[in-house]
Amino acid sequence: MVRRDHLERAVLESxxxxxxxxTAQEVVDLLADxxxxxxxxxxxxxxxxxxxxxLRERDGRVYRHRAVQSREELTAQAMLSVLQDSADHRLxxxxxxxxxxxxxxxxxxxxxxxxxxxxxxxxxxxxRRP
Amino acid sequence: xSAELAGRTLMPLVVVALLWPVPVLLSRARWTSRAPxxxxxxxxxxxxxxxxxxxxxxxxxxxxxxxxxxLLLWMLGRLLQTVYTLRGxxxxxxxxxxxxxxxxxxxxxxxxxxxxxxxxxxxNGAQPMVxxxxxxxxxxxxxxxxxxxxxxxxxxxxxHDLLVTxxxxxxxxxxxxPTSRVAADAVCAVTEAWADDAAAAHVSHDVTLRAIMRLxxxxxxxxxxxxxxxxxxxMARVRRLLDQMPERRRYAAGL
Numbered sequence: 001m002v003r004r005d006h007l008e009r010a011v012l013e014s015x016x017x018x019x020x021x022x023t024a025q026e027v028v029d030l031l032a033d034x035x036x037x038x039x040x041x042x043x044x045x046x047x048x049x050x051x052x053x054x055l056r057e058r059d060g061r062v063y064r065h066r067a068v069q070s071r072e073e074l075t076a077q078a079m080l081s082v083l084q085d086s087a088d089h090r091l092x093x094x095x096x097x098x099x100x101x102x103x104x105x106x107x108x109x110x111x112x113x114x115x116x117x118x119x120x121x122x123x124x125x126x127x128r129r130p
Numbered sequence: 131x132s133a134e135l136a137g138r139t140l141m142p143l144v145v146v147a148l149l150w151p152v153p154v155l156l157s158r159a160r161w162t163s164r165a166p167x168x169x170x171x172x173x174x175x176x177x178x179x180x181x182x183x184x185x186x187x188x189x190x191x192x193x194x195x196x197x198x199x200x201l202l203l204w205m206l207g208r209l210l211q212t213v214y215t216l217r218g219x220x221x222x223x224x225x226x227x228x229x230x231x232x233x234x235x236x237x238x239x240x241x242x243x244x245x246x247x248x249x250x251x252x253x254n255g256a257q258p259m260v261x262x263x264x265x266x267x268x269x270x271x272x273x274x275x276x277x278x279x280x281x282x283x284x285x286x287x288x289x290h291d292l293l294v295t296x297x298x299x300x301x302x303x304x305x306x307x308p309t310s311r312v313a314a315d316a317v318c319a320v321t322e323a324w325a326d327d328a329a330a331a332h333v334s335h336d337v338t339l340r341a342i343m344r345l346x347x348x349x350x351x352x353x354x355x356x357x358x359x360x361x362x363x364x365m366a367r368v369r370r371l372l373d374q375m376p377e378r379r380r381y382a383a384g385l
Contacts, residue, residue: 005228078226079244090219094285096249097345
């Protein structure tokens with residue numbers, strides 16, 4: 001029995017490896033060793049879309065799916081929400097040390113000033129999605 | 131008749147005391163830092179008694195069941211709203227972690243590939259998750275890491291998220307009352323003291339202190355001349371750990 005998260009992660013990872021997008025059938029072929037049914041992949045892609053991690057575009061008669069954020073962007077955004085939590089308590093985390101070092105605070109301030117999520121990570125010296 | 135009069139004059143005074151001086155005094159009390167568990171229980175009792183007294187006073191002394199009922203609805207609504215919104219953002223964070231974090235079965239933590247040194251406990255229903263970044267694993271030495279993980283596991287095992295969430299709701303129930311914030315901050319400090327005690331018991335006071343300075347400053351190696359300005363809450367934790375250290379070991383740690 002494969003856990004749901006693991007399957008979603010495997011699908012998202014194959015989308016990260018193919019920035020130009022994949023159809024559901026291509027995902028099935030890429031993950032051939034898992035022997036997934038096409039409907040399973042459709043369900044997983046729908047779930048990832050519900051989480052705003054994947055978007056799809058019509059390409060002729062099929063849908064092509066792309067990752068909304070690269071792995072680096074998703075990581076950076078998650079960590080920014082952790083750093084930001086000392087200010088707004090939206091996650092109610094228990095952080096080991098809440099005081100943020102000067103460099104982190106700088107990166108945070110710049111990132112939070114930015115209106116677009118896309119430019120957030122480039123300011124942090126991270127790679128942009130091609 | 132006289133009891134009724136006393137009720138009408140005394141009860142509002144009790145309510146005012148509970149809403150203003152009591153939380154201020156409780157947050158400044160010295161014993162709370164020595165006994166964080168007892169302090170946590172006291173804060174919970176304080177909140178329950180205050181809410182109960184406030185509702186009763188409105189109902190009986192002010193003779194207004196309608197206002198008391200509305201206040202009760204407001205309290206429950208704010209509590210539910212706080213739980214609901216926190217749960218939503220925690221889920222989203224978890225969704226992201228499920229895609230990027232790697233579980234380390236040896237350390238029993240989720241590791242995120244990020245340069246910034248962070249360690250935290252994420253509320254997650256009955257099983258809070260302990261998360262550290264690669265930056266944290268690289269920055270802290272083995273003993274410091276043990277202290278950090280013992281601290282975060284104490285948060286997870288003792289369900290400190292319930293306390294923190296409850297008092298965040300308390301703060302939102304009385305947004306115009308400065309002491310509701312005092313209470314919420316004090317409860318946060320109590321949970322940190324509780325977890326620091328667990329770390330100190332698991333490793334030692336000086337290693338726990340070193341770990342706090344390490345992650346706070348982000349500086350590896352020796353801690354001589356580290357330019358670090360901790361926020362007041364972290365400074366209070368540092369002072370508290372120093373106070374608890376036996377004299378000899380305090381000098382041995384060079385702090």
